[in-house]
Amino acid sequence: MRKLEFLLALALAGAMIAAAIAAPWLRFVLTIALAKGIAVMGILLLLRAGQVSFGHALYIAFGAYTVAFLAPRLNDAVLLLVVAAGGAALLGLVIGLFVTRYRQIFFGMLNLAMCMVFYSLLEKLYHITKGSDGIRVEIMPVAGQALDRIAYEWTIFGIALALAFALGALLRLYLVSPMGEALKGIKTRETRLEFMGVPARGVLLAAYVVSAGVGGIGGALIAMTSRHVTPLLSYWTASGELVFIAILGGAGGVLGPFLGAAAYELIRVYAAASFADAWQMILGTALLLVILFAPGGLWGMAARAIGGRSR
Amino acid sequence: MSEALLRASGLHLAFGGVRAADGIDLDVMRGEFLAIIGPNGAGKTTFINMTTGYLKPHAGEIAYEGRRITGLSPRAIVRLGIARSFQLPQLFLEHTVEQNVALAVASREGIWSPLVPLLRPGYREEARDILDRFGLSAIADTRADALNEGARKLADIAMAVALKPRLLLMDEPTSGVAASEKMAIVETLVTVLRDAKVTAVFVEHDMDVVERFADRVAVWSQGRIAALGPPAEVLADPAVQREVIGIERHAATPEAPHA
Incomplete structure (x- = not known):
């Protein structure tokens, strides 16, 4: 199954590259899809614990802003990706210390509240954020190399693809590690974890910080694209979109977010x-059809088609 | 069996007007198997909940190996070497039996490794070994939500044993288990615990099990210990036979689940 999943990931990447070559305007769409797929991996992580965040667009926006x-000062895409990931993870740690005390609807709604507070700040602090006009991001060097527009767009697409592979592989390892399995344990028997000496809140907080970090990476890629x-x-609709993609793609495996985001x-x-x-x-109709006829999402359908168990 | 591993003194706890612990004094001696019997609502599970940190007594204290543990969290208490199993088995339902036990092994060793598989060679072998000792190897790959009650009970206890406790508290380890399987399960359990030199406290309703496997028995009644001693002596007491065993034999409703 692992090999088949890897081959499917390769096929998906190949299809994306082919589509981006055949129709250059799709390069933009597919880079955004990859960026959102990376961010949705964070949603998938929290879904493992049975928690749905309706506010993870906060971390996308944080990474993008x-x-x-910082683009005028740091002016390098690689550096900015690292800073955006680290900053979002740090913000996730601060907010996570609070929201991981709660579960289910309270967890979801508190995340939504945080996200909307951030939205309001971005809207109202016009002298800093330029309000609803937003901020323009110029083409920037990548790893010290100045690029023209086409080369820049291809490079960001390539970085997004490489990050999707690398982070997907790491997430896959995380999910079957003791931390990942304990995270899944929160969904069914959180109390038992405590009676085994495992701090369930700490397990969820760790996942939350990772999910914020990948959200920041997704946001940075969106800003660069x-x-x-x-x-x-x-x-809040941007947060809903992430949950939408997670359900559409399926939470059973790390390919789900990318299938969902591309679709x-x-x-x-x-x-x-x-x-x-x-x-x-x-x-909406597409999502309804998936919920009704393929509850495992697109990844569930793909896993069944290749005859294995989704992971 | 001369030294107290756990010492409870003057424990009081009430839920509204109901006294679940009304001056409990009890020493659990190192290496012994202590059975707790008593009617439903007598406070047996409450004692386990207080000892494992789920409930805090209103008064009194519990000491383990001479150290006061009253008020510590369940997490802190399990790290000191006290584990428990549950009246309603608390398994991770979406995990296989092997993963359940491996997770307990991992939690003992520290679970903070995000990139190494849970079922790595060391953990997997230990989990398999524990399952083998409990006779659960055949269902190692079965998801916990597909098990029968007897297997759930054993898997629940296997998880507690995987924590390598020095003291294990079991809440009705044989309730819900088919009568035909009961003695074999307890036999297996006792063998595993004796081999691992684990001191055990178990709440039990089956007097045959108590008589056969307990070193001492404590009779709980309305939050108090009404009698304490060797099973042959305590179970022969007419008052115990009338007030506890008679009730036990006719008890139809299991005690309300806690934790």
Whole structure:
């Protein structure tokens, strides 16, 4: 199964590269899909513990604004990715210390509240954030190399793909490690963990910090790709979108977020182009169909098709 | 068996008007198997909950190996070497039996390794060994939510044993187990615990089990210890036979689950 999953990941990456070559405008869409897929891996991690965050767009927005604010000073995509990931993880640690005291709907809603507080700050502190106008992000050097627009876009696409592979592999290891299995234990028998000497809150907090960190990476990639950040990145619908992608892709395996994100972005682009007034309805219908007929999401369908157990 | 491993003195705890512990004084001697019997609602599970940190007594104290543990968290207490099993088995339902036990092994060793598999060679072998001793090897790969009650009970205790405790408290280890399997299960359990030199306290409703396997028996009644001594002596007491064993034999409703 592990080998098949790896081959499927390779096939998906190959298809993305082929699509980006065949239709250059898709490069933008697919880079955004990869960035969101990376962020949704954090949602998947929390879903393992049975917790749904309705506020993880906070970390995407934080990562994106980190890039927007620091680009004039640091001016290197690699450095900014590291700073955005670290900053988001740190913010996740601070907020996580509070929200991991709660479970279920309280956990979800507190995350949403944090996210909306951040949205309001981005909106209202105009002299710092430029409010709803947002901040433009210029093309920046990557690892010290100055690039023209096309080379820059390909490079960011490549970085997003490489990060998706690397972080996906690390997440896969995390999920079957004692920490990952204890995280899954929170979902069914949190009390037992405590009676085994395991701090359940600490286990959830660790996962929360990781999820915030990958959210920051996703946000940084989005800022580098769209080259314009606005408070809408932190709006509650953006958090809902992440949960939407997680369900669409399936929470059973690390490929789920990427299948979900690619499907989501492609459906959105094509539906918006073909049915400008009804694209949300088409997205909603796609999600309903998945929930009704494939509760394991796209990854669940893929895992069944290749005859294995989703992980 | 001369030294007290656990000493409870003057424990009081009430839930509203119900006195679940009303001056409990009890020494658990190192190496012994102490059975706790008594009618439902007598405070047996409350004693386990207080000893393992789930409940804090309103008065009195519990000392383990001479150290006061009253008020410590369950996590801190288990690290000192006190583990427990539950009346309603507390398994990780989406994990296999092997993963359940391996997680207990890992939690003893420290679970903070995010990139090494839970079922790494050392942990897997230890989990397999424990399952083998409990006769659970055949169901090692079965998910916990697919087990029958007897297997759940044993797996629950196997997880506690994987923590390598010096004192194990078991809440009704044989309740819900088919009568035909009961003695074999307890036999297995006692062998494993004696081999591991674990001191055991177990709440039990089956007097045959108590008579056969306990070194001493404590009779709980309305939050107090009504009698304490060797099973042959205590179970022969007419008052115990009338007030406790008679009730036990006719008790239809299991004690309300805690924890």
